[in-house]
Amino acid sequence: MNCLLFGYGYMGKIRYQVLRNHPDIQRIMIVDPYREPSSLPAEARIIPPDTSIPWDQADVVFVCTPNNVTADLCVQALHRCGHVFCEKPPAKNWEDFCRIADAAQQIPGHTLVFGFNHRLHPSVQAARTLIGEGGVGPILYIKGTYGKSGGSRYRQSWRNQLGISGGGILLDQGIHMLDLFHVFLGPLNLVDAVLTDAFWDCGVEDNAFVLLKSEQGIPAFLHSSATLWKHTFCLEIGCREGYLIATGLLSQTGSYGREQLVIGKRQFEDQAFALGNPREEIIYFDRDESWQKEVDEFLTAVKNQRAPHHGALEDARRVMQLIRDVYALKTPQAGGPHPATAIVASAGGVGKDS
Numbered sequence: 001m002n003c004l005l006f007g008y009g010y011m012g013k014i015r016y017q018v019l020r021n022h023p024d025i026q027r028i029m030i031v032d033p034y035r036e037p038s039s040l041p042a043e044a045r046i047i048p049p050d051t052s053i054p055w056d057q058a059d060v061v062f063v064c065t066p067n068n069v070t071a072d073l074c075v076q077a078l079h080r081c082g083h084v085f086c087e088k089p090p091a092k093n094w095e096d097f098c099r100i101a102d103a104a105q106q107i108p109g110h111t112l113v114f115g116f117n118h119r120l121h122p123s124v125q126a127a128r129t130l131i132g133e134g135g136v137g138p139i140l141y142i143k144g145t146y147g148k149s150g151g152s153r154y155r156q157s158w159r160n161q162l163g164i165s166g167g168g169i170l171l172d173q174g175i176h177m178l179d180l181f182h183v184f185l186g187p188l189n190l191v192d193a194v195l196t197d198a199f200w201d202c203g204v205e206d207n208a209f210v211l212l213k214s215e216q217g218i219p220a221f222l223h224s225s226a227t228l229w230k231h232t233f234c235l236e237i238g239c240r241e242g243y244l245i246a247t248g249l250l251s252q253t254g255s256y257g258r259e260q261l262v263i264g265k266r267q268f269e270d271q272a273f274a275l276g277n278p279r280e281e282i283i284y285f286d287r288d289e290s291w292q293k294e295v296d297e298f299l300t301a302v303k304n305q306r307a308p309h310h311g312a313l314e315d316a317r318r319v320m321q322l323i324r325d326v327y328a329l330k331t332p333q334a335g336g337p338h339p340a341t342a343i344v345a346s347a348g349g350v351g352k353d354s
Helices: 010-020 067-080 094-105 122-129 169-185 290-304 313-329
Strands: 002-006 027-031 045-047 060-063 083-087 111-115 139-147 188-196 207-214 219-225 232-239 242-247 259-265 280-285 343-346
Touching: 002 010, 010 027, 010 060, 010 290, 060 067, 060 290, 067 083, 067 094, 083 290, 094 313, 111 290, 111 313, 122 169, 122 232, 122 242, 122 259, 122 280, 139 169, 169 188, 169 207, 169 219, 169 232, 169 313, 188 313, 207 313
Parallel strands: 002 027, 002 060, 027 045, 060 083, 083 111, 139 219
Antiparallel strands: 139 232, 188 207, 188 343, 207 219, 232 242, 242 259, 259 280
């Protein structure tokens, strides 16, 4: 297969490294008008600016661009190629996502996958095997904290410029945790949300507190933050027979700590030496194959002409609906009071329809 890769930033480089070593990929063509040719890999074919894009030579397309051009590229790639892998978020906003979804419906035999690699992290996959009978039992609740410290150039990043990104930390990073909630609980409805632009004052949220409920009534709570100062990933799943806590995250920088899964079993006072402090098992993980697995799944779906097993259009629709509903409540405005007071709104009247 020949691949067109749009965007050679942080994610474009990750995807390129996986693609260049994949046995099904013969050639990679990179399109990025904002980078000097000398900064791009010599072994790839570089498409110069103002040059016609060789759609007819591409079997698959990877879109790794800022959010404001994602929809246009995905729609064009679906019509011209038919097999598209797009990074998260699936679009800048709900309207752009609907444009992509509408285009996909018009293309028979298309393949469309969105990059939600966290569901393929080893701690998450291990946790899934322990839910239910024989493990820690059915789920009672889920809590997720996912955040970072921002950094000195946080305000300058396109990710925090509303006109380019479409949102703040919830859309940029919290979306991964929302996807994981769906993996464990299925479809979710928004109950309430609090957004603040309390520190960075960028006009987009730097903290999002989101309360959700599954169709079976199981609650889920997300804190997505750009002011944690210590990079944090923590997924806590409370169950009838125990609990699971996935912490740390294998990443290129290693700043989230060593990835691990804590497994605790429920014990009452007649079953344990220390009340409320049961024995725990900790499993450590030192290999992250999520990027490779994601690309493998996409290319296998293309080759076998089948629907993708994860990161499909419906997976993306669910998280984009929730983010749409949160932003419909209230979004921090640029130039607001600093530090901002909490922006609170009820979810009454916000539907879950598409």
